Amino acid sequence: xxxxxxxEGPVTLSxxxxxxxxxxxxxxxxxxxxxxxxxxxxGLQLLLKATKADDKGSNKGFEAxxxxxxxxxxxxxxxxxxxxxxxxxxxxxxxxxxxxxFYFGSGTKLNVKP
Amino acid sequence: xAGVSQSPSNKVTExxxxxxxxxxxxxxxxxxxxYRQSLGQGLEFLIYFQGNSAPDKSGLPSDRFSAERTGxxxxxxxxxxxxxxxxxxxxxxxxxxxxxxxxxxxxxxxxRLTVL
Numbered sequence: 001x002x003x004x005x006x007x008e009g010p011v012t013l014s015x016x017x018x019x020x021x022x023x024x025x026x027x028x029x030x031x032x033x034x035x036x037x038x039x040x041x042x043g044l045q046l047l048l049k050a051t052k053a054d055d056k057g058s059n060k061g062f063e064a065x066x067x068x069x070x071x072x073x074x075x076x077x078x079x080x081x082x083x084x085x086x087x088x089x090x091x092x093x094x095x096x097x098x099x100x101x102f103y104f105g106s107g108t109k110l111n112v113k114p
Numbered sequence: 115x116a117g118v119s120q121s122p123s124n125k126v127t128e129x130x131x132x133x134x135x136x137x138x139x140x141x142x143x144x145x146x147x148x149y150r151q152s153l154g155q156g157l158e159f160l161i162y163f164q165g166n167s168a169p170d171k172s173g174l175p176s177d178r179f180s181a182e183r184t185g186x187x188x189x190x191x192x193x194x195x196x197x198x199x200x201x202x203x204x205x206x207x208x209x210x211x212x213x214x215x216x217x218x219x220x221x222x223x224x225x226r227l228t229v230l
Contacts (some may be wrong), residue, residue, distance in 0.1 A: 034218075044157075044205070044221040089157065093217070101170060102147065102207075102219060106156035 002027045002094045006105035009087075013080055013112050021075040021108045023064075023090035031092040033057075033066050033073040038087045038107075047075075047088070085112045116140065118222035120206050126228045127196055135191045135225045139208030146189050147219065148181055149205040157205070163189065196229045203227070 007022040025033065035047040035057070048057030053068035062077045073090060090105040119138045127133050139146050148160040159173035163183045174180070178196075183189040193200055203224040209217040 036219075036221075043223045044207075044219075046218045049218065101162055102159070104149075104157040104159070 002031065002092060002101075002103045004090050004092055004103050004105040006088075006090045006108055008106070009109040011108060011110050013110070015082055015112055015114050016079045017112075019075070019077040019080045019084075019110070021088055021090075021110070023073045023075065023105060025071050025073065025090075025092050025103075027071075027092055027094055029094065031094050033064070034091040034093065034102075035062070035064055035073070035075050036089040036091060036104075038089065040086065044089065080110070080112045082112045082114050085110055118206055118208050118220050120204075120222040120225050122225060123223065124226045124228075126230065128230050129198060130195055132192065132194045133196055133227065135193075135204050135227070137189045137191070137206030137208075137222060139187065139189070139206070140220055141187075143208035143210055143220070144186070145209045145217070146183055147207045147209075148189070148191050149207065150202045151205055151224070152202040160191070160204075193227075196227075198229050201227055201229045 003026045005024050032051045034049045036044045037047045038044045048059040050057040050066035053066055056065045064073050064075045066073055087107045087109045089107045092103050094101055121136045125133055144165045146163040150158040150160055161174055161181045162170040178194045181191045203226050205224045206222045207219040209219045
């Protein structure tokens, strides 16, 4: 079946540090991969996505590359800011019986200190 | 444009009472999802509607939970005989169901349910 595993948090970094949040997946077929972000007190919103192998999704300085050979979609940012403090969710969208069912990881909380 | 809306935003109820949570998806979105997010936890899938197809109810935790979607638009999640462990934020999301499975989900602000 389909599933997503992401690193447990919280992750605490100083401002301008390099960020990596690991995400690996198990899926049948060729899923699309997503990162969603939930800022404090706000709803979930899409951060970036990739729809096929070797695609790189990017937004707001964040990047993630769809690696089929390692079944991974790690989130990276070269220099984090305090405003990046949030919970990050990795997700995949499978195609099962023509449905577009989503599978989310457990979330990783990021705390960025000034 | 209008996003996904949910009501009420907060609901406090007594153990054993029934509650109804409402979701208005984005107009034209054929797929609708319900999730539960407990404090400090990830998203727990509950149920998924796609067009006129039978819903995927595989995530509903017990038969006290049910959901319907009328006219392919508004959805109601009903929890009967609420228990304290039902306390959580209930999130609704909608998307355009695309054959490539790459349709973005748009989330509502959630309903925070507290069962006393």
